[in-house]
Amino acid sequence: MGSQEVLGQAARLASSGLLMQVLFRLITFVLNAFILRFLSKEIVGVVNVRLTLLYSTTIFLAREAFRRACLSGGAQQDWSQTLNLVWLTVPLGVFWSLFLGWVWLQLLEVPDPDVIPHYRTGVVLFGLSAVVELLGEPFWVLAQAHMFIKLKVITESLSVILKSVLTAFLVLWVPHWGLYIFSLAQLFYTTILVLCYVIYFTKLLSSPESTKQQTLPVSRITDLLPSITRSRNFVNWKEAKLTWSFFKQSFLKQILTEGERYMMTFLNILNFGDQGVYDIVNNLGSLVARLIFQPIEESFYIFFAKVLEREKHATLQKQKEGEGQTRRFLQLVIHRTSYLSPWPQEDIAVAAMVLESLLKLALLAGLTITVFGFAYSQLALDIYGGAMLSSGSGPVLLRSYCLYVLLLAINGVTECFTFAAMSKEEVDRYNVTMLALSSSFLVLSCILTHWCGSVGFILANCFNMGIRITQSLFFIHRYYRESPYRPLAGLYLSPVLLGVFALSGGITGVSEVLLCCEQGWPARLAHVAVGAFCLGMTLGIACLTETKLVHFLRTQLGMSRLTDKTT
Template sequence: MGNQEVLGQAARLASSGLLLQVLFRIITFVLNAFILRFLSKETVGIVNVRLTLLYSTTIFLAREAFRRACLSGSAQRDWSQTLNLLWLTVPLGIFWSLLLGWVWLQLLEVPDPNVVPYYGTGVVLFGLSAVVELLGEPFWVLAQAHMFVKLKVLAESMSVILRSVLTAFLVLWVPHWGLYIFSLAQLFYTAVLVLSYVIYMVKLLRSPESTKQLTLPVSKITQLLPSVSRSRAFINWKEAKLTWSFFKQSFLKQILTEGERYVMTFLNVLNFGDQGVYDVVNNLGSLVARLIFQPIEESFYIFFAKVLEREKSATLQKQEDVAMAATVLESLLKLALLTGLTITVFGFAYSQLALDLYGGAMLSSGSGPVLMRSYCLYVLLLAINGVTECFTFAAMSKDEVDRYNFTMLALSSSFLVLSYLLTSWCGSVGFILANCFNMGIRITQSLYFIHRYFQESPHTPLAGLRLSPALLGVFALSGGITSVSEAFLCCERGWPARLAHIAVGAICLGVTLGTAFITETKLIHFLRTQLGRSRLSDKMT
């Protein structure tokens, strides 16, 4: 597969993923807003913080390093060894599930069973759901490596929707089941997710024409299972060593990613009700990050990993590949900056209205609006960090990955300390401030790596972080106008005033996007080009 084709596939993967996720997320958004009106803050806190943390920690520690290692490098590999390596995630997941389950049951504060019943069952079933999901890991990596565009998005989105539908049904009909509801829904979600990949692969491999056209490394479903051969090692030890390097990094990254939940869970700085409000705001604030930034990061990580060779500097690689990578990186940085700034500027004036529409007074009163406004700034940093680390992790050598682990260790330690101090000082907003500080440090590290990587080449991809003065002025003006509009029109003055406030924001947003279209011509050309390649790829498939 040529690099232009790889770029087209990555663009197709990102754009298709974005459109499909927007559709499915809207459905899930409505279902979750409905469910929130029937739950207590304490139940939301236990499910979304305590139990979800158990599940996500088990999943992350068991598979993240394997995913990064097995998606890196050349396509010319012994896939049987790679698949054998991926199956090791299952026993590793069982180990983490048992260990963390014991911690959650024996060492952490147990909620009042009269307020949140069936906590022990919830811990067991959430741990089991993590192990079930790991059974689909070889299928997921094979699909990603061969860029099956819609499979991942459809499988994950449909699983999430079905989980939300089941949760809503159980909340309405058997609300006394407590955590049984969410535990069964979570187990159902992982089962549907894994079965989606398995069924797709079975049907694909039964079609000889599709298998030949896609040049898959396996011809029957049994070849995806672990296999032992006397002629070769069970696993590729180079991939195993890279996995270990990424594992050390992923352990630290998990602390940074879920750090506030660890502080809430192990240090009890917030009660279960406050944890619930914070988590709902956090999920709502990160919705755009999951919709837009995550598909772009995952898709273009594969692109950079395929185009660039890890152990070579930019000057020792094919210059057309380096030029293409630099152009793509510059455009992605510009896109991330524009998207993040738009969310920050307009999110400040519309946070309270959004929370009131989503969860009612439980979210729009108290600390909710302040949390949401703070999170809008954090989204800007998330956007930039997603792109910079996407390139950095794809281009780093194994030794550089190991050295980066020490930086992550320092960041993890400082984040936990800073989260505890800031939360003690200013409540749940302290978590977001600590996240902003650490995200800024991570961005700085990645920018330094990118600068060094391209310093001996004529390319300057970091120019993507510069905006025209006219566009910056329009952003500032829009921020001022919408803030005044919020003060006079929102949010206790009824729906006519709210609609007027929304209209003001829509006009300002239109002017901002129009200015961006006029001033950022290079980015517009890149987006048009990639959309054209995506459509062409769709026609070919």
């Protein structure tokens, strides 16, 4: 598959994921806002911090490294060995579930059963749900590697919606069940998730169309199970070694990703009520990151992993002249993006163009969220959770998180490319940096939380995210240093556009002081209208000044449609 076909499928995957996740997340958003009005802050804190941390840590440690390693395979990938390697996530998940469950029950403070009943059962069921989800991991890896466009999004979104519906129903019907409600809903979610994948592949592999096309490396559903043959090794040892490198990295990355929750859980920095408010604000602040940036990062990681060869820098990537549609596509893209070489190194040229455009897109989206989020944080929290969120530290937390979202957006793109292009040795060296970041995060979080409360967690995350971005930027600069391509130009914006962002921030800030949020709904609606006008003005100027990005998005829309027709 040529780079332009992979790019078209990646664009299609990202756009489909974005649109469908927006729809499903909006439904979930409404259901969660409804549920919050019937819960105490303490229940929210235990479920969303303590128990969810158990589940996410088990899942992350058991599968993250396997996903990255197994999706980096080339055209000659032996899928029976890859699937055998992926199945190792299940026993690994059982181990982590048992070990972490023991820690959660024996070493951590157990909540007051009168306030938060059935905590022990919650720990058991959340650990079990993590193991159940890992049973679907081979199906997920196969679907991602072959870019099954809507399967992942529909499956995950449908499972989340059904989980939210069940939670809302149980909260209204049997509120005295306490943590039983959320534990059963979590187990229901993972079961539906796995069943959707199993049913989809069972029907696909039993259909005559699939047999004729032979697009998959398996022909029967039983081929997805572990297989042992004497003619070859059980796993590909190169993939296994890469998995170990990613595992060491993922362990450290998990500390950075969930660091504040670990500190809340193990150091008791905040009580359960404050933990609940922090987590709700954190989830609300990261909503756009999950809706927009995560689908882009996941889709284009696959693109970069397929297009670029590991352990080879830009000047050593494979060269192709390209024919027919490939040639016309490249001439159009390279010419419009100012890469004027008439015969570029095809894959590296397209990768550079994509990286530059993604950086520009992430920067614009992150700046928009930061500028407009500052003036609308309190209103958003009041609508979402009422006075429980909009009073106290909630608005300050969300404003701080808006800045963090900007860094998340840039880091997602830079690490997406970096992890796809790094050699095993470079991944190992990066692990040392992650270890230093993990240590600095813990120290900095302790200092900042004692100084400014829960906002200190977000500030510490911003610091560490800035360091990670810097590391990735250095790698990208070295990678392209001896080539004619400069994808880091995507981080530059025109002075006019920066001025418009500053003007919009000032206008909406004044509007918040005068119109929101204690002046009644007419004043609030006027505040929203001011923001809508400023947002429209900003987007309009962005379209006029960032013509290369606009052309890239139009080109990818065209490639996505072309991929739709050819598939």
